[in-house]
Amino acid sequence: MTSQTLSRIAVHRAVGARHRGRLHAGGLVLPCALGRAGIRRDKREGDGATPAGTVRPLGAFFRADRGRRPETPLPLAAIRAADGWCDAPGDRNYNRPVLLPYPASAERMRREDRLYDLVVDLSANRAPIRKGRGSAIFLHVARPGFQPTEGCIALEPRALRRLLARIGPRTRFVVG
Known part of the structure; x- marks a missing residue:
C-alpha cells in the first residue's frame, strides 16, 4: 500500500439536496449520494435515511467477475x-450476511445494477444490532447522477476504488 490509511472520513449533506453529500477524506473532497431522506439520527428500517453518527468499516466485498481485486487494508x-x-427486522439474522435463498427478506449482494461491485460494510446498527434500526448500511458504488440510496453512502466507482486503498479497520466515518 503506497498511501497512508486515513483515520477519519467526514460525510456531510451538500447544499440544496438532502440526498447529495460531500465526503472529506484527507485532502480529497468527493461527491457522494446519501439516502433519499437525507441524514437522520433516528434511523428506521425502510425510511431511506443515512444514519448520522460515527461508524467504522468492518470489511469489504467485491465482484471478482467485474474487476480486479481492490487494494485495501480491510478484510x-x-x-x-x-x-x-x-433486512427482516423480526429475523434472528437481521442485519447480518446470509446465504440465499433465505426464508426471510434478504437483499441480494450479487446485483445486476453494479451498485455492489465494491462494498464496504459499515458498523451502523451492528454492535449491538437493534431490530428495525436499519440494515445493510454500506459504502458502495453510486447510481449515475448520484441518485439517492436506501440509506447508504455511495461514490463514483473510480473514487471508491481509490478511497478503499486508504480505508483501514481504524478509519472512522463521521456522518452528519
Missing part, C-alpha cells in the same frame, strides 16, 4: 452468487 471477500443480507 476483503469476493461476493458469491448465494450471498445475501437479511
Whole structure:
C-alpha cells in the first residue's frame, strides 16, 4: 500500500439536496449520494435515511467477475452468487450476511445494477444490532447522477476504488 490509511472520513449533506453529500477524506473532497431522506439520527428500517453518527468499516466485498481485486487494508471477500443480507427486522439474522435463498427478506449482494461491485460494510446498527434500526448500511458504488440510496453512502466507482486503498479497520466515518 503506497498511501497512508486515513483515520477519519467526514460525510456531510451538500447544499440544496438532502440526498447529495460531500465526503472529506484527507485532502480529497468527493461527491457522494446519501439516502433519499437525507441524514437522520433516528434511523428506521425502510425510511431511506443515512444514519448520522460515527461508524467504522468492518470489511469489504467485491465482484471478482467485474474487476480486479481492490487494494485495501480491510478484510476483503469476493461476493458469491448465494450471498445475501437479511433486512427482516423480526429475523434472528437481521442485519447480518446470509446465504440465499433465505426464508426471510434478504437483499441480494450479487446485483445486476453494479451498485455492489465494491462494498464496504459499515458498523451502523451492528454492535449491538437493534431490530428495525436499519440494515445493510454500506459504502458502495453510486447510481449515475448520484441518485439517492436506501440509506447508504455511495461514490463514483473510480473514487471508491481509490478511497478503499486508504480505508483501514481504524478509519472512522463521521456522518452528519
